[in-house]
Amino acid sequence: MNITNPDLSPARKDYSKTVFLPNTAFSMRGDLTKKEPVMLEAWAKTDLYGKILAKRRGAKSFILHDGPPYANGPIHIGTALNKILKDMVVKSHALMGYYSPYVPGWDCHGLPIEQALLKEMKMGKRHIEDIPAFRRSAREFANRFLDIQREGFKRLGVLAAWDKPYITMSNSYEGTVIKAFRELLEKGHIHRDKKTIYWCVSCETALADAEVEYADKTSPSIYVSFPLETLPAGLYAGAPGCASIVIWTTTPWTLPSNMAAAVARTEEYRVLETGGRHLIVADKLADAFLAATGLEAVKGALVAGEKLVGLKYGHCLAPHLPEARRFARQVIAADFVDMTTGTGIVHIAPGHGEDDFHAGKKWGLEIFCPVKEDGRFNADAGIFEGLKVFEANDKVVETLKADGLLLGHKKIQHSYPHCWRCKQPVIFRATEQWFLKVDLDGLREKLLKAADGVRWLPEAGHERMAGMLKTRPDWCLSRQRYWGTPIIAVYCKECGKVQTDSAFLKKIEERVLAEGSDFWFSEPVEKLMGPGHKCSCGAAEFRKEKDIMDVWLDSGVSWYAVLEGGMLGPGKFYPADIYLEGSDQHRGWFQTSLIPSVALRGG
Template structure:
């Protein structure tokens, strides 16, 4: 390159068309997002537009508890729903999405009780109506707080139409739905074991139970045989194993398996460690005996006999706590649930403290004793332990067994155990009188299983999960012994114990609840509901409340059907734990009353965990809240994190992962800024017809067409991370590092009215509009900011918000697979040239690609054909290029494609002071050192 005196480049800066836009490089989302929330509210921009002759899309919102600030699980759930709603608006659907809140139940009641406890008051001292009103106010306050927090996440819907389970209308429909179960014989009052919280003094649903590791005391206990028709076993002891010693006072039988093999053992020496004396006999399952003896080193024994379990029929044992008042015989009974996996091959049966125990008791007519009170203390009828708390007396029970030589051994045992999800206290099975919905009556289980088969479950594996749960679930216990909730509006006959089934009475109940709310059940007289047709003294109101899962499970009735929507919801979307919660209660309620499921598709997401995959908790100090994220990054970064994650699995989050999302966001924002800056003064008169566009612009349109189709299909299938991967890749690989890189020269330096510049800008308009349309369901705030900038600075549009712009079918002639193949080869050539230019730059032979002249050998027909009709130096961003037929000295073969060889030389010329390209200098002193293209551009622009 010749050394010549150059004119200062600053003389030509004002002639270059540099980008200009108010869309800043720095997003400042934390501050600016609030502005767009206000804009949406003032302009009634919502995800619930209604147009005639348009298909509906119904997303029924599973109601979160109105209790406490939002956590990231809430954010994940609502952002996913919002992305879907915004996408379906763009697909041309009428979206029906009404946000809801679950306002009854233990979590809220527990918080109100806490307030009373802090002031030294007992909840039982408070008037019930006053207490319920406190709960109502507490729930209402959190509905408003959570509502504002959801808005800050960019969740868009008609918030004024939000539903709660505690309005008169909602409660009246819940009552109406519940009474239908009574009227058609599906509801019954039963006495059986249920999951019971001794802390909260109520039965709990399976969905209110969480399993945690618990250290229990496991014991092997002797039950001496006192009666049998088999002489050989009369002086032996049955050995049972249990991890709940507190249930032994409720023991009424021992179960064996008819399929297992048992051994009758005689000890030939004392074994003090196991409270065994010489010549003592025990009976133990064969396989488990070997494990037990190896563990304790038992060697001195004889096997007297071996038999199947049914050999022990008609055998009775002495209760091991006989000397403490348990003076009754315990029968040995066959039980199908007995296995040889752990223990001794025998299971002690306490019919009031286990479902399988209860079923055996019912089968064989055993007494179901009342052993434990609602607060966890032994009942007055329990010998010796009466009034003592079950969890505090276990050591005493073990000591008593040891004193009486009935204990073989005890040890700590760690296992997964049910706990209350609210109080975190361990639960027990306790036999109580509760109201149940029968799974067998009128084939509810069968109906639900058939309905499951017709639903689209995402992911597919979730179908097997709910099938298993419904197949095995017991009857639905719907009564709770609490105060805050929808009451079980049933009258029971004092003499018969039977519920009153009278449709006129039920209509009256529903009507009164609609007018006055459910408090009327507790404050109103019996006559108010029963009228004059019944003797009021013969009936009592049930004072229990309904399981809150029935409330939310019937929400499809009061949120959708009550508004005249007869079709099923298109989508239910919640966390995977709702297979045993809301999905199941909704399914059972709808199948029983309406004969089918209330949903077409059920989509589940995982849980949000910390960076190590652990559950977040305040005690561990690993909690990241939505508020934390918004204050540091802005809601769009959280929305971006959701969209780029595989939400079907559990999601890990950390500030490091959010930093990575910020980098992805920055690249996308820069793409939008480049487009807006270079489309200033755009006029539709610039539009160039597709057939007249350069090949590069046609290729970019093909990419837009291809991505548009895939993004739309991905949104339809709720595959957001695939959609966003495509969008992000398009911004990085097709735009920033390719199309924008190549076309900067045309945009900045070509004449304003040149066809080349018009062509680039024509396609850039296509890029911008489609990119905003793809991004807006996810980056709701940033897309709006860019769209309003477009409207204000470049071209006004009919739609007041980007969220009102529908997806449009793109012209078919944009699609060109052959062009995609061609540019695939061109990109390989470009990459190869860039590689060798970079080597020269590292060697300090050249400073930029514009100083290089590549000589390119292409040994492949496809590569040669690909460059036909293409200005290769424009694509390579070099000042010159030469294609050669043979490789000469200095050529290097490209490692990634042996059909390409390249030699890079310094192009001999001078640098244009305007565009910086190298051109051949003619030596005339009048030259201002600008190339002919730039000289023409300056003259044309002037």
């Protein structure tokens, strides 16, 4: 091209007359900001969703059951993608001739809502004095963001029963949750017990396995000697106290709660002679122990783990604990003691560890837990009273060092459980809670069989789910919070027995269906129970349960409310054809929906 010739310059050419296009109703510009509202308004006015359903009514159904997002903020890329994918599935099946109603849901209870509200109110849990008023505020908060999210999803072009969603804080839904709880209780699946469970000291509540995430944490790594008060025959002829067993721990704050030390019966243990002391560790770990502590020692006699069982030792913090807590502890045997890390001798605190708890039950140990809800030690912890558990680590280490019992100390980084909401480290804490038994009446095996009958995409999801079901503990259902479906239970003030009268539970259930559950938090127990009620012990004074249900049970029985509750129209829709969620829901909603479903319906 000769660009110097002005007659040939592109600016001088009128190319519009050289291109021939057919006439079209499509405008040259998108003008989406103007057209989108018009399109959405037209869909709403013509009830496009309703017309599609009416056209397919009577046809074979295809049901996508919606996993509910939390109503605690505007939609984001994750929730938007989730709804778009579901919309594609539902619309495509409607086009293929299926009756495919889509009832969206919202999770409106629980810690996510409470935390967002408390942040907005600039206050903490301990500042809540008027629980009914706080629940009203939580309801308003959830409703506000439910409406915001609903409009956001509509703008994405998602067709659904937006005017009739399932909402976990609605009267009918709360009534369904309480009904499911009652039926599980009547079947024996739900019970109250004292167990060691995950506890968030920041949120001051129990947590289920699905509410725990793992992240790196820096912790102290210490080796501590426990002076033996009795010795196996022929091992050492010196004075008692000159020989010690050695433990390793990354949680020094649990040492005030020590109740035993566990060894492996079938392993051999080595006596290490160093600086006038005789230290006993697993023979397989002796070299690693010496390398970690920098101690020099002469290797002495070997002793079988079996011979260590039953020996008495003095508590490493005895002088600093209340007099009643200074008694001698004993060496026990446990199958979980391994030879990969530490010393082959495990410090046992039944109030602060799952394995420890089971060992404590087996050996008849006290399930001792001197830690309060806020993570501070009570008076049973002696000089550590008032300290928060993680703050106490340094003081425990300093005390052990001053007493000459600290053999090694350094900092390590390791994977540690954290709260899913506040992201703070959690602890194990022994408390009385409500649990769903996963091993009653072969439930675990039934869950695995049900998982086998599901088509998983990708297929690796099946292995992941099966692995979780094989190892999961009983489900901790109770939460020490305020915004949620209440656990309907009453206790005798005299004997502490839980009153599980079905007639009473059904009466409360019917009230909740009619008016919601707020009355449970405001009415006195006498009014709730009515006149003439007596415990089997003869007492007539009661107190009501203050805990609420795990929010995962709320959403976990959504199939009961939606698929069996008539929300999809006349007909039978249980079970759903598809659950479509992110992979995080294998340990979340997928699992917590499967458990009550199989427990109540058998699969």
